[in-house]
Amino acid sequence: MSHPMLSVLLMLPAGFTTLKETLRKLEFQVTALAVSYDIHVIDVSMPANTSSRSNEDETAARTATNGYGTALRTALRVVSGSYALTVEPQHLADQEAIARLWAHRDRCGLVIGSRYVDGGEAHLPFLRRALSRVGNQFLKWLLSLKINDFTCGLRLYNRAAVMETVLQADHVDVLVESAVCINAEGWPIQEVAFRYAAQSGNPWLVDQFRVGRALISTFARMWVLRNSPFSADYDERAFNSWIPLQRYWQRARHRYLVELMGAAAAARVLDIGCGSSRVIRGLDRSIGLDIQLKKVRKTKPHVSAVVQGSLARLPFKSESLDVVVCSQVIEHVPHEVVDWHEIWRVLRTMRPSRGMSSSGRTGSSTRRDMSVSTSITTRLVA
Numbered sequence: 001m002s003h004p005m006l007s008v009l010l011m012l013p014a015g016f017t018t019l020k021e022t023l024r025k026l027e028f029q030v031t032a033l034a035v036s037y038d039i040h041v042i043d044v045s046m047p048a049n050t051s052s053r054s055n056e057d058e059t060a061a062r063t064a065t066n067g068y069g070t071a072l073r074t075a076l077r078v079v080s081g082s083y084a085l086t087v088e089p090q091h092l093a094d095q096e097a098i099a100r101l102w103a104h105r106d107r108c109g110l111v112i113g114s115r116y117v118d119g120g121e122a123h124l125p126f127l128r129r130a131l132s133r134v135g136n137q138f139l140k141w142l143l144s145l146k147i148n149d150f151t152c153g154l155r156l157y158n159r160a161a162v163m164e165t166v167l168q169a170d171h172v173d174v175l176v177e178s179a180v181c182i183n184a185e186g187w188p189i190q191e192v193a194f195r196y197a198a199q200s201g202n203p204w205l206v207d208q209f210r211v212g213r214a215l216i217s218t219f220a221r222m223w224v225l226r227n228s229p230f231s232a233d234y235d236e237r238a239f240n241s242w243i244p245l246q247r248y249w250q251r252a253r254h255r256y257l258v259e260l261m262g263a264a265a266a267a268r269v270l271d272i273g274c275g276s277s278r279v280i281r282g283l284d285r286s287i288g289l290d291i292q293l294k295k296v297r298k299t300k301p302h303v304s305a306v307v308q309g310s311l312a313r314l315p316f317k318s319e320s321l322d323v324v325v326c327s328q329v330i331e332h333v334p335h336e337v338v339d340w341h342e343i344w345r346v347l348r349t350m351r352p353s354r355g356m357s358s359s360g361r362t363g364s365s366t367r368r369d370m371s372v373s374t375s376i377t378t379r380l381v382a
Contacts, residue, residue, distance in 0.1 A: 006030070006037040006102075007081030011044055011068065011088050011153060018089075025092045030085075033102050040079060044071045069174030069214075073167045076157060084157040091154045094195040101156040101192055109161030109187020110179060112147065113154030119193030120149075128198070139176060139219070143226050144237060145183060147191065150176050154194055161187040164294075171211045173218035180222040186232035186297030232298035235275040254278055257327055267322035270346070272311055273329035274299055280325065287321075289314070312337050316346045 008030055010022070019041065030037050044067065076084055083105060091097060091113070101111045115122035116136060122129055132151065139150045153175060165181035167174060183189055225231055239254065241247040257279050261269070271280045274288035276298045288299050288306035296308045309315045311326070311333065324347060330338045 002036070003080040003082070004038045005035040005082050006033070007075075007079035007084045007159075008037055008039045009072070009075050009079070009084060009086045010039060010041045011071070011086060012042060013044065013088075016043070016089065022089045022092065026087065029092065029095060029098045032099060035102075038079070038081065040075060042071050042075060044068050067170045069167070069169040069171045069177075072174050072178075073169075076159065076162045076167075079159070082159060084159055084162070086153055086155045086157070088153050090198065091194075091196070093197050097154060097192075097194050100194075101154070104190045104192050105156055105158065107188060108156075108190045109158045109182040109185065110189045111156040112149060112179070112189065112191045113152050113194030113196075114147075114149035114191035115152060115194055115196045116148040117191050117193055121195040123195075123197040125198070142219075143176075143180060143222060145180065145189075145226075147179055147189060149191065149194075150179060152194065152196070157182075158187065161185060168221075169214065169218050171214045173211070173215045176215070177218050177222060180225060183233070184225055184231040184294070186294035188301075232292075232294040233276045235277040236298075237276075239278055253327065257325060261323055261325070268320070269323040269325065270314075270316070270321045272314075272324060272326040272343075274303075274306065277327075279327060310337075312339055312342065314342055314346050318345050319348045321346045322348055 008026065010026060012019070016022075023039070023041070026039065030039070072086065083102075085098065085101070087098070094113075097113050101113060104111045114120050116133065122132065124132065136148060136150050139145075140147055151172065153172075155175075155178075157178075161182050162178075164185045164187075165178065167177055167181065169177045179189060226237075228234065231237075235250075238246055239250045241250070254277075261267075268285045268287070269280055269283050270287045270289060271277070272289050274280065274290050275295050280286035280288060281302050284304060286303050286305070288296070288303045289309050290296050290299070290306070291308065291310050293308055296306050299306045307315060311329065324343050326343070
């Protein structure tokens with residue numbers, strides 16, 4: 001049996017009673033997408049109460065759930081669709097919202113129905129709306145992510161992106177965690193307008209003390225991830241850092257490399273260990289290379305070409321490049337991995353007007369190799 005294109009996760013709060021009518025509305029909106037799908041009905045408040053319906057197969061499946069985050073994490077792992085849509089009964093009032101999310105699925109790891117972008121609406125009691133806006137702006141600022149609505153549960157997940165993450169949150173804090181983790185893997189995140197009309201109260205915040213404690217804990221973990229090299233956009237964020245010393249260092253390094261490359265704008269330039277840095281942006285014939293797929297994914301929209309590969313074995317023909325940049329890389333890898341002969345192999349024939357140098361801290365053994373390499377190389381390695 002072929003897998004459906006879309007798995008729909010209908011998240012039900014405690015005490016929900018109008019399932020039949022909700023399913024009818026949901027199926028009407030999903031059927032309009034003209035794709036194969038299955039629907040999983042999840043009662044978050046009760047364990048072992050998950051049922052499944054499909055437009056191709058009416059068989060049912062049951063899975064234990066316990067808490068919004070636990071239910072979502074479990075469902076995202078076990079459903080078979082290429083995409084997973086999470087929806088709550090009150091989201092169905094905007095009859096075009098699901099279609100808008102689906103239209104933006106290409107190349108995105110996550111599409112969020114947002115109440116706080118142009119065209120979005122949040123019909124909430126004044127105090128609840130104010131707290132929601134302030135809380136989301138707080139998350140946007142401290143996590144340095146261009147997301148206006150972290151807490152809306154109407155989402156379309158690319159399951160390929162989900163499978164690269166390790167989610168841990170058990171409550172609604174999983175919404176923040178999933179967005180940060182998917183971004184950390186280099187996947188684009190898109191927000192589309194969503195018109196939200198709240199029902200009385202918030203069924204997911206019944207135990208506000210426990211949820212609040214979970215949100216604080218998850219935020220602390222996500223803040224650490226956002227500020228670590230394990231996040232795909234680490235280099236880009238460092239360039240624009242609000243910490244003066246970090247911003248100064250990264251921009252001074254960028255100026256130095258640009259000056260060192262000189263007239264390289266018309267040359268074929270390779271940046272080894274490019275990460276998400278700005279070194280080769282704007283160069284028409286530039287190529288980025290990084291060993292981490294998430295960094296390659298993040299850099300791809302900004303350079304003419306980017307490939308995944310290793311410093312020890314460059315995936316290029318001999319004498320196919322004019323300039324090689326290797327900045328803030330060699331000090332982070334074992335000495336035996338740094339093969340200057342491999343870098344020399346891909347550079348074109350020597351010209352007297354060029355030179356080779358390296359930026360970054362190095363050990364004494366690396367400096368000995370650098371002194372030899374500098375004397376025999378006529379291309380730029382910075």
